[in-house]
Amino acid sequence: MAIFVQVVESGSFSATARQLGASPSAISRNISKLEHALSVRLLHRTTRKLRLSEQGEAVYQHCRQMLDAANAAMVVSGQGNAEPQGLVSVSVPKAIGHLVLHPHIPAFLQRYPKVDVRLRLEDRYMDLIDDHIDLALRITERPAPGLIGRQLMTIDHLLCATPHYLSRHGVPQHPQDLIQHSCIYLGETPNDARWKFRQAGKTVTVNVRGRYAANHTGVRLDAVRQHIGIGSLPYFTARQALENGEIVPVLPEWDFISNYHGGLWLLYAPSQHLPARLRVFIDYLVTCLGQAPHSKRLA
Template sequence: MSTNQMVALLGEMAVFVKVVETGSFSETARQLGATPSAISRSVARLEKALGTRLLQRTTRKLRLSESGHEVHRRCVDMVSAAQAVMAVSGQFDPEPQGLIRVSVPKAVGRFVVHPHIPDFLARYPKIDVQLQLKDSYVDLIDDQVDLAIRITDRPSPGLMGRKLIDIDHMLCATPEYLERHGTPTHPHDLKVHNCIFLGEEPGDSRWKFQLDGKKVNVNVRGRYAVNHTGARLDAVLQHLGIGSLPYFTARHALQQGHIVQVLPEWKFKTHYYCGEAWVLYPPTRYLPPKLSAFISFMAERLGQEPTLYKKSPQEPELSAPPYESPEASF
């Protein structure tokens, strides 16, 4: 392919990126001030020049083909590089702007991220935020998400990102409950207590503990199980029993003395809301200013709360091979 041909295709590549972003020819046309047929022809010209089908068109949605997924990743780098050039030249507004779609687990979004959003919006008046609170797995491309905050000790190998905080899980109860029913001194003491647990799977009532290399598993019981951390906190505050809670949910009640930690010397092991919180995004050489601003802001804010979380040091960016979705769709 000649240089002239490549230059002629730069515009088509930018249009292709916008189509993937919006998931629609008509919405892309609306945003770019063109017609849907013109957008469709632009993508068709790019496909013809590259000799490969980039999009699989159905009556309901557009999907990236296998080759389209890789082409899209490279085209995103091109668009980001163009924005960087404009910023250097002074022709592009250096102030971060645009919409950011962020997917966050429900409780983390409500108790950890959401409280800082007003200050973020005040600092960056040209950025809009769409916070999507969901516990189900989110595909960054398929679900049209810019950033995903996930609790994991092993981030997806095909993504880039930054560790924000460590998240602990703990057992809590009110002083009133413990005064009436006694304070456990060993995990096995929980067998005679009313325990408030997740209740989604049979294993949720099997609590696991570790101390100095010693592991103890206890089958607990209770009259109330609920799969929402805020509801479990409220149940604990109502003196219903000993509940399992993420530290970020329990922290304010702990600080105010409304509840206390149970078996604090034992590490409570669970797969639910426990581990490292990472903010992740598709691999790119040029991170858009709006995303960089959001990541830096959250890392700064959460890093200023050492008494509420385990403070995470400045983490290098996680660099990995391109992420490939199980279904290359958007």
């Protein structure tokens, strides 16, 4: 019913989808379920616009009143029960969830004993509505419009190898030198073996080769440690091994451009009354993962 109200007030499925961080098909399915439950046609759909049916107009008025009453109840309950409680469902890429987010969760659970956390570690895109997600962590340069976004950190990607490997095979001085090396890459698509670099406004693309490819950053890190070759790794995966000298950066004067590169954004649907459990979880992540810019509505 809440989604139905938003569709009516925004004027389209696509606008509502942008506002809620969902797909238009997810919005359409929700409206169809409501129509089926009420046994009434609520909207007349055309390719250009939506129009309320006569019954839909009456249902909309009642749903609008229901939402106003629910919002008022949330305000009252928030004033009377200040302690956060309930479930927080979070969608996060696998490596980020394992290596970046998970280490901070035990302390959060201890601090907020009435808040439960469900991590959905998936590299695929998850729909906030269809997949019942409260918060989504996504690596992107352009967050979805209509969502509330906070950038938590920057994800840098780099090339690494062991000193032993480089002593035997030489240290690349230019991206084109990688053609002569064994490279460890993602391996999910042919483009994963096309490595792109940028320096002083100049872009260089190299088709690399290697005997080992793996779509897990932890596996690629271990392969680098085993002197198999030069591997592409996000910095958060490689950091500890870099600090203790097990591995070293390769071509550090070049920016390595990867799909796994950009801002790590925490995204959620706009709401007049953000539940306390979400508010404290968001604030906690901002504190743990770095000082983020203020929350803003994405244009």
